[in-house]
Amino acid sequence: MLRIRGLSAGYDGGTVLHDVDLDVPAGSVQALVGRNGAGKSTLVHAVAGLLRPYRGIVAVDGADLAGRPAHRVARAGVGLVPQGRRVFPRLSVAEHLTLAASLRRRGASRSGPNWTVPGVLELLPRLAERLDHRGNQLSGGEQQMLAIARALLTQPRVLLLDEPGEGLAPDLAARVRDLVTRLAGAGLCILLVEQQLQHAIEVADRIAVLDYGRLVFADSTAAVRADPAPVEAVLSVAGAATPDGTGPIPPGQEPTARTGPDSARPGPTGGPDGLVLNSDSSVHPTSSATTTSPSSSAP
Ligand SMILES: Nc1ncnc2c1ncn2[C@@H]1O[C@H](COP(=O)(O)OP(=O)(O)OP(=O)(O)O)[C@@H](O)[C@H]1O
Numbered sequence: 001m002l003r004i005r006g007l008s009a010g011y012d013g014g015t016v017l018h019d020v021d022l023d024v025p026a027g028s029v030q031a032l033v034g035r036n037g038a039g040k041s042t043l044v045h046a047v048a049g050l051l052r053p054y055r056g057i058v059a060v061d062g063a064d065l066a067g068r069p070a071h072r073v074a075r076a077g078v079g080l081v082p083q084g085r086r087v088f089p090r091l092s093v094a095e096h097l098t099l100a101a102s103l104r105r106r107g108a109s110r111s112g113p114n115w116t117v118p119g120v121l122e123l124l125p126r127l128a129e130r131l132d133h134r135g136n137q138l139s140g141g142e143q144q145m146l147a148i149a150r151a152l153l154t155q156p157r158v159l160l161l162d163e164p165g166e167g168l169a170p171d172l173a174a175r176v177r178d179l180v181t182r183l184a185g186a187g188l189c190i191l192l193v194e195q196q197l198q199h200a201i202e203v204a205d206r207i208a209v210l211d212y213g214r215l216v217f218a219d220s221t222a223a224v225r226a227d228p229a230p231v232e233a234v235l236s237v238a239g240a241a242t243p244d245g246t247g248p249i250p251p252g253q254e255p256t257a258r259t260g261p262d263s264a265r266p267g268p269t270g271g272p273d274g275l276v277l278n279s280d281s282s283v284h285p286t287s288s289a290t291t292t293s294p295s296s297s298a299p
Helices: 040-048 070-075 093-102 117-123 140-152 170-185 197-203 221-226 229-235
Strands: 002-011 014-024 029-033 055-060 078-081 158-162 189-193 206-211 214-220
Touching: 002 040, 014 029, 014 040, 014 189, 014 214, 029 040, 029 170, 029 197, 040 055, 040 070, 040 078, 040 158, 040 189, 070 078, 078 140, 093 117, 093 140, 117 140, 140 158, 140 170, 170 189, 170 197, 197 206, 197 221, 197 229, 206 221, 206 229, 214 221, 214 229
Parallel strands: 029 189, 029 206, 078 158, 158 189
Antiparallel strands: 002 014, 002 055, 206 214
């Protein structure tokens, strides 16, 4: 469970993120949408420890990680798939995976799915065909799969994905969304930054909207699907809108977050069939109960 409370962050003393509250339960996908510059990546970086927040709580399973450096946040179970993938151009796929497996967090085998190199290669078979290829020889989709595989090998409980479909062909972006759904089905707690509302609706359990660094909307995907107008109003280029979609926020007036009860929707395992990344649509990390060797095998 990821719990964010009163999170404020920014750069050089200026505040970008204002007092954000957000909960992401295990086994669910929380989408975060917002216009360019709304603060989505800033929120992800503040959670991942890449940006020290000014104040607030970032708790994973009850342990507050706010202000800890990125390597300690990662060791506490937060995996990051950054915007733009950030794979190393000169390292091979095999080297990326071996490196990531060596960074696995302590105690991971006792507290959840145990991702191994063979396990992620089974999940993402395209990578198995590219083990000797360097990062700069991979397509955008292959780089994205590698970034996800790398994050999984650190054994995260919380996975942060910052626009994983950016720059991908529509069918590949859809496969990434399918993978996200399946990872949530395996028990991960997923915070997904998504540019397009329709894509967020396809994959998420809940949708939150950032606008000018404030969380102005948070509700179930079912509620957004039934009435997308409030979210569309905030996302429109016409400017910041009130959460009920009635118009721009007058100067000096604070937007208020609309929240609502969770509506029933299919569980995170109910992703679209036919968009699988391997021949088996389920995700099979090694169960911690059945794992005898905690170390991952190099390919
Ligand atoms: N390293 C930085 N130093 C100073 N300002 C920054 C830095 N990174 C982001 N910002 C500013 O913070 C604000 C929020 O940026 P952020 O990247 O978080 O938005 P975003 O919602 O992720 O946008 P996008 O959808 O375009 O990726 C913007 O005004 C941006 O210019």
